[in-house]
Amino acid sequence: MVSQRLLREGVADETDLKEIIPPDYALDKGPVAVAECFQEIPCNPCSTYCRRGAIVLENINDRPIIDYDRCNGCTLCVSKCPGLAIFVINKNFSEDEATVTLPYEFLPLPKKGDVVITLDRYGSPVGKGKVVRVQNTRYNDKTPLITVTVPKDMIMNVRNIKVEA
Amino acid sequence: MINTDVAVIGGGPAGLSAAIAAADMGAHVTIIDRNHELGGQLLKQTHMFFGSREEYASTRGFDIANILKEELKERSVEVLLNTTAVGYYKDDGVWALEEGEDKFVKLKAKKTIVATGAMERHLLFPNNDLPGIYGAGAVQTLMNQYGVMPGKKVLMVGAGNIGLIVSYQLLQAGVEVSAIIDAAPAIGGYLVHASKVRRQGVPILTSYTVKRAYGNEVLEGATIVKVDEGFRQIPGTEIDMDIDTMCIAVGLNPLVELLWQAGCKMRYIPQLGGHVPVKDEDYETTVKGIYVAGDAAEIEEATSAMVEGRLAGLNAAHAIGFDNGNYAREKDNALKRLNALRSGPVGAKIRNGLLKLAEEAV
Numbered sequence: 001m002v003s004q005r006l007l008r009e010g011v012a013d014e015t016d017l018k019e020i021i022p023p024d025y026a027l028d029k030g031p032v033a034v035a036e037c038f039q040e041i042p043c044n045p046c047s048t049y050c051r052r053g054a055i056v057l058e059n060i061n062d063r064p065i066i067d068y069d070r071c072n073g074c075t076l077c078v079s080k081c082p083g084l085a086i087f088v089i090n091k092n093f094s095e096d097e098a099t100v101t102l103p104y105e106f107l108p109l110p111k112k113g114d115v116v117i118t119l120d121r122y123g124s125p126v127g128k129g130k131v132v133r134v135q136n137t138r139y140n141d142k143t144p145l146i147t148v149t150v151p152k153d154m155i156m157n158v159r160n161i162k163v164e165a
Numbered sequence: 166m167i168n169t170d171v172a173v174i175g176g177g178p179a180g181l182s183a184a185i186a187a188a189d190m191g192a193h194v195t196i197i198d199r200n201h202e203l204g205g206q207l208l209k210q211t212h213m214f215f216g217s218r219e220e221y222a223s224t225r226g227f228d229i230a231n232i233l234k235e236e237l238k239e240r241s242v243e244v245l246l247n248t249t250a251v252g253y254y255k256d257d258g259v260w261a262l263e264e265g266e267d268k269f270v271k272l273k274a275k276k277t278i279v280a281t282g283a284m285e286r287h288l289l290f291p292n293n294d295l296p297g298i299y300g301a302g303a304v305q306t307l308m309n310q311y312g313v314m315p316g317k318k319v320l321m322v323g324a325g326n327i328g329l330i331v332s333y334q335l336l337q338a339g340v341e342v343s344a345i346i347d348a349a350p351a352i353g354g355y356l357v358h359a360s361k362v363r364r365q366g367v368p369i370l371t372s373y374t375v376k377r378a379y380g381n382e383v384l385e386g387a388t389i390v391k392v393d394e395g396f397r398q399i400p401g402t403e404i405d406m407d408i409d410t411m412c413i414a415v416g417l418n419p420l421v422e423l424l425w426q427a428g429c430k431m432r433y434i435p436q437l438g439g440h441v442p443v444k445d446e447d448y449e450t451t452v453k454g455i456y457v458a459g460d461a462a463e464i465e466e467a468t469s470a471m472v473e474g475r476l477a478g479l480n481a482a483h484a485i486g487f488d489n490g491n492y493a494r495e496k497d498n499a500l501k502r503l504n505a506l507r508s509g510p511v512g513a514k515i516r517n518g519l520l521k522l523a524e525e526a527v
Binding site for chain 2: 043060084
């Protein structure tokens, strides 16, 4: 059951997120994927593109449950998710910074080193972050991935960016 | 007079898949499409498709159109573009085609697959005919196929997949989307689509409808209003929207005029989008030799339309006597895929509609 807020406004609430927050031991390891896919829809690319067998769907309508013993946050699933619902979070990017890797299909694309506004699930600004990586290869197929720094306690909050003109 | 084994009317996802499947079985296929280019609605789909690898999941719609068109080139398929099927002569089984604007030709096929797709519904409210009020699909065509920006500030009416996807694509094109509203109490489209528009800052207001539009010559604004569980407007909840464009995305109706005219038995099934033809498990309608697939059969996703097209193509060719040896296996595989796509909670509406259609067909 998804929350009323998600059903009515399109924004996951704590009860939705509780189910998908990676366990502490996984977050301590480094980057891991988070699949914010709360509805059973007929779709399975996350599973077919994962090379480590970390997402297994027995039925195409199953929700992706990530096996954190296998997921290493490689990002291969992120640009292949048709719902743009997968993010990679890295709590241990540096001593005091974490990162969020998110799909970003807008122009202009930020460049590595740029400072961008970070946004939450409502699209509201929550801070600023530095772009540490831009993946925009043929594999990404017009769904570039942006990795941006966030405070360690914001890895489950930042889900979009805004590039200032 | 054009003679062919299998005629496919409509070159969208269902029609292209039908043509490929029928040609694979060994049939000579003729596709008729009224547009300048094959692909139907796929041509304007810039988002990635859902489903599995077999339905080209994670590939963008316009790329899928190119893949299907390439597959077509390798097969014995005749393509008639700029050609509209305008009528069917029941007595001798002849289709009337209008080529371009003033030339009519006759076509006779052993089997015909009608894959004509759907058209957008409109919504009733005062001034709903003001310029600036479009179907959401029309805006998607203008924008993604012809590169025309439809306006600067848009109100999207309908939070189904089309409303959500077109809103996102408007944002990508640099157009402001003021809000997405829907009279239903919950978002109808995939929640992942809703979340990706929402995190761009676009409010989604469920239980809201359009009270009226206003403007002298063109749309200058609109008033939206909250509705109760019975969809009655609640006075005092009006919000004025400063917009120059409104997109209506309140659903589709199957395009079934040719099937009516051919005398196919039709039934009104709301879950399937309105009047749809009664069909058997091979996708043959009650008029022998006329098959149906895709949105003309029932309003669903393009992924299932492709699988349905495949089934109709296989069955039509097989009914003539063509079989490359793989018919049984291919059919079984397609049926399994279609059932899998429809087996989850979001497939419930289609499953119920199809059950109802089967009951009413008797």
